[in-house]
Amino acid sequence: MKSLAILGAGPKAVAVQAKAHALRRLGLPSPDITVIDYQGIGGNWRSGGGWTDGRHQLGTSPTKDVGFPYRTRIAAAADTDPLNRAVDRELMSVSWPAFLVATDRYAAWVDRGHPAPRHYLWADYLRWAAVNTGMDLVNGQVTRIGLRNARRTGRRDADGWSLSVDLADGSTTRITADALLVTGPGRSDRRIAPLPTVMSVSGFWSAVGSGSLPAASRVAVIGGGETAASVTDEIIRHTVVDISVISPTATIFSRGEGVFENEIYTDPRKWVELDEDARRDVIARCDRGVFSGRVQTSLMAEDRVSHLRGRVLSVNDHHGSAAVHVARSLPGGQVAEHTEIFDLVIDARGNSPLWFTRMMDDRVVASLISACGGPVTTAAVEDRITPDLSLGGMRPTLFLPALAGFRQGPGFANLSCLGELSDRVLAGLGVSPAQPPAAGPAQPPAAGGVPTDLSTGTFPSSERITQ
Template identity: 45%
Template sequence: MSGAGTATLAVIGAGPKAIAVAAKAAELRAMGVDVPDVVVIERSGVGANWQAVGGWTDGQHRLGTSPEKDVGFPYRSTLVPRRNAELDERMTRHSWQAYLIASAQFAEWVDRGRPAPTHSGWSRYLRWVADNVGMTVLADEVVGVDVRDDRWALSTTRQTVQADGLMITGPGQAHRCILPHDPRVLSIAQFWSRAAGRELIAADRVAVIGGGETAASMLNELFRHRVSTITVISPQVTLFTRGEGFFENTLFSDPTDWTSLTLAERRDAFARTDRGVFSARVQDALLADDRIRHLRGRVAHAVARDDRIRLTLSSNRSGEALETVHGFDLVIDGSGADAMWFTPLLRQQARDLLELGLGAPLAGDVLEESIGVDLAVSGVTPKLFLPGLAGLMQGPGFPNLSCLGLLSDRVLGARYPRRADADEITRRTDEHQPVR
């Protein structure tokens, strides 16, 4: 429950961002610092998207980011003058290394050369942190977002949660699909479900839509199945390798100079290091497999015809629009995360509030350019934190795992309107306990 005058921050999704904020809030509270009460609403479980149950992975593929970039990284807190070193020391209790030591895995991990954990291994770390800090998780699903009396009102399947701030996390639904009712077209979730079965996927011509890490993980899995050719469809001119050197990584860990770049320079940096690119590890695997092909274009239309899935691709070449049609036996829609997945949840008053603050109709590019230093939409009260859309304006590490410690600083350092009394969050007694 929220005490008198204590703000409440509601978070949709119990993933790394929620856990990073909850962990730092817990340590700040232990230091006697006034911070919001963090309440996380999660329908599946802590770290669900890193497990097979979330639909985004089978849990067995390797984490693309170094695990040392954990919930406290980069350990440069700025919230408590003259006590930030103490806060950083407290956060090391929730580090990846601390987890390995607590679970008697540290020596083996070092001896094996510090390998990247599997997705399911990363989810076990996240659950360990959530348990350690007593993160409050409501096992429920948000079905509507509204505004009442200058607070967020989140309608779930069983209750209403009121909060002074709202942070929305997660990549959206893994069940999105361009042709949802044809068994020859698989969503991300359907692909991982099929891949986890005992029978290997068998097809002559397979298409994978998408050029990012979501598609890359599926390509890694497809290598072991009985497929003749795999065509990767993406709008890029080729399959680019993600920049992973010191200077590129620094952009993600330390966004100090990011705001001094022009928008064009920032978009160029994204194109080279984050969006629509494969990690070097995946590219090495692609080079070794002669079944891989690439088609440039965006899927404009999909239809089942003549025992095949026909995809119409649109592209722009030499300044002219061009459409081509290609047939496949199996299509996997790996177009990836959707940072705007939450918009159907917005009730009319919430949508009006956002559009009034934005001064424009609600759209992804408008929201991206409105994200302030605190990772919230500028000009909107109550606070709406959208770290998944913060990359363009605040730094490329905020939408992913690259600077969770900085993310928690920005969110917890935001200013909330003072209230004389905080309304209680209505929830059942048994829902006070963290989800296991």
């Protein structure tokens, strides 16, 4: 079975760790997992992590926790096999309700109508689950992603990953593993212009946390996704006269939370039956450039917030203010450009989905180019994500769930189906269904359990992952 290094100790890392731990507790084979994060566990959900001040509420229900939807299928061949349910029962011991019970918050949470927790409490939950499942955490920052040379051949064939890690004590170490899982959105310090009037997302949350957000009467928020939504949700709590949210879409759409939309996020098995136009339609309606229903509700009462349609081309200094140059597409292929003046601009476009490639050395980039059959673009990578959430054709194995939305299901990029995500990743590492146990306690799977065909990214056992 392959070993795994996980870059980032957020919900995805905790989900994979929790399921690996559950398998081990049942006596089933389970991979060695090392998680690397310079912020500890759940750092992006706390103040100082660059994406929030920790006080905002989770957009999705916390019951979509690290085991959700509790439909493990990798422990035994039949979906309904008691061994699969036994793994789910183990996972329930690190569920959101179990955390609330363990920290004496459960009754109050029920009495208050199951509210979404603030981000810092979600991070506390993640840390609790990681500690209770024995996560092997390296407190450090991955600075370089390289390849591990095969030991036996003596040639420069790569048989795994080699990560350079700057440790908290100032020293550097190297971590190797057979497979790598990249999580999270990367850094949040991107700014469209290096001006005092332009803030990155991390600069914004840092100023909010320290109470030093500059006074401004006209504020522009660039971006139409959840990052822009949480920034806007914060700005309305400050003394600001006018807030423009600038994005290229016709308006700011709402993220649907109806049962039918939720089903697609929870159970990605239905996703692969959709044709490509239908998938794009769902992603456009529910995923990209949408604000959550909760943020939309709080903006309903705000006549200070408006949407400015267009793409920001540049921001320049204008007598101490920010001149925002916007291009807007018009009928007949025309483009109209104009400039608006703001006191403060927050660049909330988020990071490039391929942010992690900046850390990759030349050999890794060459492997990526080969896997993508040409230039490494977001679309090329998204198009090649296999059912185990790895990049098809890439050696060594590289899991990229954040880019799995289009091919495998929109829930893999977020918190919608972390228990399904862990099934897929562990299957990609070689965890395979055990033979049905004769009787009594769970037995380790017999040699020759149904293998995962990683060369094609398909799962020979149709019961394991139904496509």
